[in-house]
Amino acid sequence: MEPDQLYRKESFIMRLLQSIIIFIVTLVALYDVVAASYLFSGSLSAMESSHKHSQVPKGWLSTKRFIPSDHTITLTFALRLRNMNLLEDMLNEEISNPDSSNYRNYLTRDQINEMTMPDEEESHRLRYWIANELNGEIIKESAGFIVTEVSIGDARRALDTHFESFKHKDTGKEVIRTLGPYHMPAELVDVVQFVGGTTRFPNAKLSSHSKPNHQFFNHVEQLKSGKIGASSNSPVISRMYAGDQSLAFLILPVCQDGSTSTNSQSICSGSFTGVTVASTNTAAIQTTFTASNGLVCASCNAFPNSLAQGSCDRSNTALNLTASTVYCLSPEISSPLLQNYVPLNLTFTTGYTGGQSSTPFSLTTYLGQFLTPQFIQQLYDMPALEGSYPPNAPVSPNTVAVAEFLEQYYAPADLEQFFNMVGLDPRIADRVNVIGPNNITNPGGEASLDIQWLLGLAPGYNTTFWSLAGLVDGQEPFLEWITDVLNSPQVVYTHSVSYGDDEGSLSLDFMLRINDEFIKAGSVGITIVFSSGDVGCNSNSEPLGNSFPAFPASSPYVLAVGATQLSTKTTPVCSVKAVGILSIPCNTVGEISSSIATGSRITSGGGFSNVFGRPSYQDNFTVDYINTHLQSLPAGFYNTSGRSYPDVSALGHNFLVILAGEIIPVDGTSAAAPTMASVIAIINDRLIQKGQSTLGFVNPTLYKLSASNPEIFQDIVMGDNSCSEVLCNQYGFPAVPGYDASTGMGRPIFSALDRAIRHDDN
Template sequence: MRFPSFIPALMTALATASINPMDRRAMTVHESVAVLPSGFAHSGSVSPDQEITLRIALVQSDIVGLQSKTYAVSDPANVLYGQHLTVDEVATFVRPTAVTVSEVSGWLQTYGITAKSVSPAGDLLQITVPVSTANTLLSAQFSSFTHTASGKTSIRTLSYSIPASLQSHIQFIHPTVAFVPPLTAPSLNRVKVEGHAIVEERVEPTSNTVTSCANTVTPSCIEALYGFPTAKANHSAQNIIGVAGYTGQYASYSDLALFLKNLQPDLVGSNFTVMEIDGGVNTQAQGQAGDEADLDIEMTVGLAGGVPTTFISVGADYTDDIWGFIDIANSILAAPIKTRPTVLTTSYGFNENTVPVSVSIGMCNAYTQLGAVGISVLFASGDGGVSGLQPTSCSTFQPTVPGTCPFITSVGGSSGLAPQTAAALSAGGFSNIFPTPAYQAAEVAAYIASIGDEYAGLYNTSGRGIPDVALQALDVEFVWDGSLYLVGGTSCATPIFAALIALVNDRLTAAGKPVMGFLNPFLYSSVGKAAFTDITSGNNPGCNTNGFYAAPGWDPVTGLGTPNFNALLTAVGL
């Protein structure tokens, strides 16, 4: 006998309800996607037996309190300045309440599911279940989706629900409704120097620097421009640069050695260590070096001589739905303090409109914890019509995440030496998620007032503005795969700034003072701004528009301008 098609489904639902009586609780949609995002296509059903790993972000007990504390220890006008928190102290703010843990655990146990904690404070739980169980648990319909440009597939759903009684206990569950394009290496705009031996005459900081560095920016040009000390750092304890590496980008020991031999001979023999996360590796096989990884390592090791540098290789075994960007923060927090970086530089990012708000906030909360313990977190602001990795929607002036997080320092690009101008590729803008933080409110308001109605409606006038600072982003020399290249991009500027901050940290620790930590309240203070050279010309053309342009004071192309090492030392009281 043939049954109506709804009968088997009804019988399954009744059976499930008898096994899981808590299913009778009212469910409510927690997150959903109205329309499948452009660039993705539904590619079929998924076997109900296929396992899926989900992360459950629990509501943190006092994230607002942590934000306030982080601002306090990072504000030079506050009596708590420099008194960074310990990981245990941070945990008291982000650890879920006992009620939250009990309620969510009880819900999962009803389905025979036991979650494990995957964050230092226990605010992030992980479960691995068959797709059929995930569908029942979340009233979802997980399917296979393909990113058409790359061919990469993922298991996602357009909507998921949780018991209404748990709305106040769960921030989000992912991977579920996040359709984030695959992470790819930044476009470096590199040009190979053909027919040129990798031997450069060192440019000493003399009156001829401007002329000799006009078209080729060597490490010594950078040192001369920003006043880098040429002597090696001598107080490296508890001061480490962390270089984030993604997308199978591996830093080459041999390329670094060649770079130092020819461009920074005083630092020959310097190297880096490796930290592996989510199955990351750092292969040294011929031809496997990543251009971004090599650039970031060479700009940090080669400019912050004597400061230990760690390449943090993030692999593909992430389950945070954002390519390991939250995992890296949790792994750093969990690391012993003696191996924890004091500066973290990242040359990757996402267009803000491609990442769910819940995930962007989750990333921001994770990086806030790094700032609270005394880590300066730097992200490239993005390059021209491309925000780091993905095409920017020029008509809406999309900024990048996680750089728009108020607890991250966003680095833009400059070019030229006398005068310095905005690099045409330097992206910036205003967040549609995070409001303008108090530390930059006056500067953002002044810029918006200066442009009047230009681009009215194309950006959020009350959003967090990026970048915060700028450094050289054009015609910088580096070695990749055994050859010399000139490269451009904010992903070049960011590790340069990381090296500069690490050297300031070196002087601070030598004087018995704490490292700088979260930078922005200091940068926007009167003493901090005085350490920067304002850039007032140039713009980011964007696509079919003139884009934002540099102007006196802060602007969304070059931020506060470019730094000077000695002026920074004065600003921090040295």
């Protein structure tokens, strides 16, 4: 190489090195400038300050377990959204307004994100704090949420709060939470709306399928209060199995001295002779049961019937009895004299040697038909879809989903058995797409009910089983679900969700933000169906008194569904007497509001929100209900200007479900929700086939159509929701002609509703 060429090459390399050095110095300087702009003063502000627990929430216990400071938890930072008032106005005034030229003209998720996403500079500031102050690792980002993993030591320090371990006394589930308050830097208070995984405890509600009946819990309450003496020897009925003109019972035999027994071969030291059951308002039953005629007695932990074992387990927990305590299960009791849907008054006594007997125990139960999809399809005038497709046949583009939380799983074998039982093609089970964990060896009653009945009534559509187990410390499965729904690659048009909490147990910021997510869902054409709750107008955890609304059912942007039950007492005339003496028989079977007072295992939820105001689509409905029917309720019992719920109702009593290979009857608004979701799904499919948009946020449409086409709903006019799952309140919201906060506008008449919606589109 010539000297001149060598010189030019060396000069070029030197200039390049100088440029690189200058670039690096500039980057460092810029980083220092950025870091300086993100300096935090050290001043902290309390977050969700109104949402701190003065004591451990009911049902939960502190484990006092030592948690190492390097133990990892998950925290979800909800960033404040922009322009949500504009999007809400657009949804109400245009997208969901049947009178608008933009009716069901949905936005894309990109359009919504562009409109509502937080300011990028503010998001950067939060990311910087997470990385450099919290020492957290960002594991997931979605529209307006940042999910991080962080050591509990760093979380305690940075959020200035105390995390500890808690365990639910009934379910055994453990979570790491803080009782609050928790804090954020003052500079981030306008950036972060709340932090998930801090103060909210999951709703660890027990499934009703194996819980003892409410009469059992009444008995326990009377024992605790001293109304029944501790030495009382009246038998304890752990579970009544009320079927179609037949019944059976699970009983805890009590010895003469008030004690219980742990020796099934010599109950009460051999003095137990059997159980006598008699009906006091009919001659149908008068029987003494012993081992010789079918009474099966065994220690609870060795009980041959797995469902009975679940009930006695929970009875033992409530009564502080050992696992070896003896229970007895009767055979089926049937008689042509037994009638469905009318009160059956029963008295139980335990027999002892020498002809002695216990103090009697009395209760009232109701027999009734078990429900199958075909029964509801016929009653609600729904199409009897079969859902079977030949191989390679096109599948409808319609999509539906159920959401399950806190280790609620389903077994595909149970789903196939359910389809075989009700006469559907078991290959329909192949249509299920599972998102998240699903332990098929541990199916849950809630999940099995949801997936079996949504597919049983609307088979053949691609169905998503959305599972959020919430097993990682700090996770909030409900929060994770709604963010996943809005960021899924494919829009799922109809979601059925059986989940809820008291409004009073949640922070205002949390509910407002979740409500914003529902607004976004409606704006892209998604219908979210929520069960209205199973404790009537009461709380999941607070004593009876004022009404306690439930969220998310109280959100104006979900379709809240209450539960009904079959009855012959469907009009007020059935409860009066001619000339003050003569009963007026009512033999026609219809529907009433579901309640433990009339034989259901749950009471359908309903009431008025304390957080969300009355939406305009309800104005003419709830104002009339309040002025005409609620004037006798005490002041302060409910919020007269709140959003009322449910919107509609559907049957929720005696649904047959397959659980771990066993056939069980299940009650709940969690049965009504997938029933109503199937109605929406089928109408959506018919709209899609015509090239039209799905129903999306459907509430304004349903209320408008109900006013002009009252035949689309069967009005429910009997019953109320004053009771919970155990006790009854003095007040509640009655079912009346027209809209009410017990059954909404009524239950759907599919053919009329379908015609009204699709005619309205033409």
